[in-house]
Amino acid sequence: MDEVLHVGIDLGTSRSAISASNGERFVVDSFVGWPLDMVARKVLKRDVLIGHEAVANRTMLDLHRPLERGLLKEGSDKDVQAVRELLLHLLRLVGVNGTIDASNVRAVVVVPAAALRTNKQYLRNAMKGIVDSLLIVSEPFAVAYGLDALLHTMIVDIGAGTTDFCVMKGRYPTEEDQRTLTVAGDSIDTQLLKLVQERYQQANVTVYMVREWKEKHSYVGHTRDRIVVKAPVRGVPTDLDITAELKTACESILPPVIETMLDLLSRVEPEFQERVRNNIILSGGGGLIRGLPEALETALRSVGGGKVRFMKDPVFIGSDGGLALAADAPEGDWEKLTA
Amino acid sequence: MNRVKRRVLQEAVTENLDTIRGLPPRAVRPVRRAFRIWMARAPLIVLALTMGGSAYMLARGEQPLPPVPMKILRQAGLPIFRAADARQETERVAATAFPLAVRRVVLDAGHGGSDPGATAPQLLEKEITFDIGQRLRARLERDGFEVVATRDGDRTIALKERARLANESRSDIFVSIHVNALLAHTNARGIETYYLGATSDPKLTQLAAAENRVSGYSMADMRALLDGVYADARRDESHQLAQAVQEKLYTSLRKADPGLENWGVKRAPFVVLVATDMPAVLAEVGCISNEREAAMLRTPEYRQKIADALYEGIRGYAKKGSENHG
Numbered sequence: 001m002d003e004v005l006h007v008g009i010d011l012g013t014s015r016s017a018i019s020a021s022n023g024e025r026f027v028v029d030s031f032v033g034w035p036l037d038m039v040a041r042k043v044l045k046r047d048v049l050i051g052h053e054a055v056a057n058r059t060m061l062d063l064h065r066p067l068e069r070g071l072l073k074e075g076s077d078k079d080v081q082a083v084r085e086l087l088l089h090l091l092r093l094v095g096v097n098g099t100i101d102a103s104n105v106r107a108v109v110v111v112p113a114a115a116l117r118t119n120k121q122y123l124r125n126a127m128k129g130i131v132d133s134l135l136i137v138s139e140p141f142a143v144a145y146g147l148d149a150l151l152h153t154m155i156v157d158i159g160a161g162t163t164d165f166c167v168m169k170g171r172y173p174t175e176e177d178q179r180t181l182t183v184a185g186d187s188i189d190t191q192l193l194k195l196v197q198e199r200y201q202q203a204n205v206t207v208y209m210v211r212e213w214k215e216k217h218s219y220v221g222h223t224r225d226r227i228v229v230k231a232p233v234r235g236v237p238t239d240l241d242i243t244a245e246l247k248t249a250c251e252s253i254l255p256p257v258i259e260t261m262l263d264l265l266s267r268v269e270p271e272f273q274e275r276v277r278n279n280i281i282l283s284g285g286g287g288l289i290r291g292l293p294e295a296l297e298t299a300l301r302s303v304g305g306g307k308v309r310f311m312k313d314p315v316f317i318g319s320d321g322g323l324a325l326a327a328d329a330p331e332g333d334w335e336k337l338t339a
Numbered sequence: 340m341n342r343v344k345r346r347v348l349q350e351a352v353t354e355n356l357d358t359i360r361g362l363p364p365r366a367v368r369p370v371r372r373a374f375r376i377w378m379a380r381a382p383l384i385v386l387a388l389t390m391g392g393s394a395y396m397l398a399r400g401e402q403p404l405p406p407v408p409m410k411i412l413r414q415a416g417l418p419i420f421r422a423a424d425a426r427q428e429t430e431r432v433a434a435t436a437f438p439l440a441v442r443r444v445v446l447d448a449g450h451g452g453s454d455p456g457a458t459a460p461q462l463l464e465k466e467i468t469f470d471i472g473q474r475l476r477a478r479l480e481r482d483g484f485e486v487v488a489t490r491d492g493d494r495t496i497a498l499k500e501r502a503r504l505a506n507e508s509r510s511d512i513f514v515s516i517h518v519n520a521l522l523a524h525t526n527a528r529g530i531e532t533y534y535l536g537a538t539s540d541p542k543l544t545q546l547a548a549a550e551n552r553v554s555g556y557s558m559a560d561m562r563a564l565l566d567g568v569y570a571d572a573r574r575d576e577s578h579q580l581a582q583a584v585q586e587k588l589y590t591s592l593r594k595a596d597p598g599l600e601n602w603g604v605k606r607a608p609f610v611v612l613v614a615t616d617m618p619a620v621l622a623e624v625g626c627i628s629n630e631r632e633a634a635m636l637r638t639p640e641y642r643q644k645i646a647d648a649l650y651e652g653i654r655g656y657a658k659k660g661s662e663n664h665g
Contacts, residue, residue, distance in 0.1 A: 058523065063523055063524070065523070076605075118606055120358050121358055121361070124355075124358055124359070134355075135355050136355060137351050141347075145344070145347065145348075148344070150343050151343055170343045170346070170347070172347050172350030172351050172354060181498075190457070190458075190520070194455065197458075206522070207522040207523070252453075252454075255497075256497060256498075259499070260499075325348060325351065328344065328348055329348060333352045336352075337352065337355055337356065337359070338359070
């Protein structure tokens, strides 16, 4: 038998990443687009565009973001097709169907917790036939597994579509161990876009621009730097100071995130609460918001204090966790996990 | 690999194998597992109680009561559990097996206060949803429904709080009103209605329908009785409510805007749908990112049209429920 390739694929709302046992790692924006008409197809010279390329050419595309709001919209064939295209693209990047046969791939696909709860069967059907063996797990679980943080830990995964909370109790998370909020990166973008449009009414700003600004400069609390970005005002590139708007937009997620974190903590068995409070792990793109761990630690003071760790490599944390799961799963199980 | 890792990995694999086999989500399984365990032990418990009761009556010199004929049990409308059922998978009981009536409706106007929702120039989702909610409330109350509103003005109310309000009101259905914004597709405009649910495989249980026809409970009352099977029943009922609302919204609003698309009924894990105990739907009644639709959403006439369509959908669902269950 040819050598087996283990892969962990983090299928995110905003970005999707793959980590493979051959050492390859890639990340793409979770956008898939199909040319709108014959003209667009001629110009783009492709039947489907993925990632940044799709976003850049969006005016010529039927653009889909398959896991918008953290779940796969049921009944939308285009979104299912987009998930398949994304997976195939990521697998091709690590050599599958080039030098490696798909039948030798053991894949763990990591999805937002909300999607796994409601779309489990649908997701599995959507991924049918892409690889021979497939395990689907939730993002917070994969993160916890990859970090070997399976006991008395809370994962707070702030993605684009959802913020997932999961308390790890040394078991596969159940419903009571998890919470999902739809307040996440996308809601910051929406707020920021609105605030910038309100302040600079003549500026021509899109959600894609504010997303880029957020990813570069996001913060909560205080900053000494002024955050100045460029956007066209009546066609002229102009400097816009968005320091206050960015702070307001980023801080808009704090109340629900803190409320949910404290609520979930209060439901942990009393003797373990302190240990969980001191083992809170912040993951996902939202973890990159400057000052966020400190803001959460400040909130934890009201219940006796705690420690929030931030993972420095949030891009691959989910796919690396998936890869760890793939590598650890016994071959006997893989034979049963046919896709 | 340590013991904990081995255990959680095995559980993850089992969970996936269950999905492949089409078993229900973990969330409902503990109830079913407990029920199966209880049913497996039921014959022993019944036997022990019978023997104990007989011994007690013999000791008091009384004759045991004659067995109650099965027919009487059926007439009394009581569910019958047979020992043979103990080994079977718990059957899903559809809510249509019970006579239901919608009396109290929770109206949830999306967003509010510091959370404006989706926006367009001089147009905020929170204002549109509140206005439509008020119009809908008036129509429902005129028709004899009781209405519970999750917000009474421009206030920030957490989703959890909305769900708590709804659950504490013991209402029969929950309708959340929202407006879509598709910033990447500003040409698109359509109507969609969401409900909560994993992949469902509805099987109506005719026997249960016959046994429970005369119960006279409302959906809220029935909830306390249904417990374990309620999650499935709620999904099916939510689906039906979503279909009724979506159909009325689309057919009615399309007259005002022939280009409006029907994006259908979909399932989604919106918090208000997850956390509410009653059948719940979330209607995206328009698309604020589309200029043409935003212009219509600014007019009181179009908002009234939306409220009327929502009312017709709710009324249709309630009426269908009453007809089905006599």
